[in-house]
Amino acid sequence: LYRRARSPERLKQQAESAYTKGDFEKASRGFRQILLIAPHSSYADDANYFQALIFWRQKEHAKALASFRRLVANYPDSIFVPESLYHVGLCEAALGRQDAAQMAWQQVRKEFPGEVWAAYAADRLEEPLPNQSTYQVAMDLFNRESFGDAADLFTKVHHSASDLARRRNAAYFHAVCYYKMKNWQTCLEQF
Numbered sequence: 001l002y003r004r005a006r007s008p009e010r011l012k013q014q015a016e017s018a019y020t021k022g023d024f025e026k027a028s029r030g031f032r033q034i035l036l037i038a039p040h041s042s043y044a045d046d047a048n049y050f051q052a053l054i055f056w057r058q059k060e061h062a063k064a065l066a067s068f069r070r071l072v073a074n075y076p077d078s079i080f081v082p083e084s085l086y087h088v089g090l091c092e093a094a095l096g097r098q099d100a101a102q103m104a105w106q107q108v109r110k111e112f113p114g115e116v117w118a119a120y121a122a123d124r125l126e127e128p129l130p131n132q133s134t135y136q137v138a139m140d141l142f143n144r145e146s147f148g149d150a151a152d153l154f155t156k157v158h159h160s161a162s163d164l165a166r167r168r169n170a171a172y173f174h175a176v177c178y179y180k181m182k183n184w185q186t187c188l189e190q191f
Contacts, residue, residue, distance in 0.1 A: 008034050008038040009043065011033050012043050012046060012047065014030050015030025015047070019050055024057065027054060031054075032051065035051070039074075044075065046080075048070060049078070052067035055067055056068075056087060056090070061095050068091065081112075082115040082118065085112075086105065089101040089121065102125060106121070108120075109125070134157050135153075135157045135166055135170060137153055147178075148181065151178065158171045174190055
């Protein structure tokens, strides 16, 4: 028997109200109920999205990750896909999987270049990885074709590294950055 109080629209209103008030337990119950009774409705991607955000806000990163991934897989046309992919990266990073985080953020940039979430992902990709040396950060920037920033860091490494091989490599890549930027004069000087 269909009851108006259990309609997806009514459940969504109640769950979103509870979410706004910070009552995540009640909100979560409502969103789960929507996903159970109307998994293919226009309310389902909203419910999945808010369910994932609840897990994220409660720092249940593994559950949030699974929920964001489920949204991307089950509702590929949802407006929440770019944000969900961005949050996949945040969850992966929180779980200590930096490579997976970087892949998620690269996917956002590649598949949704005009979205604000692509800009946020680009910002995350610019951040140095934890415990990464200046040389590693410079190489990462070089590999992402951010040659101007990479050149600046290679200069620092060249002048400060105690390891002679590291200094030589930094000097080499410093020159290559200018080659890649087609700044032939500086490239020649550096080589």
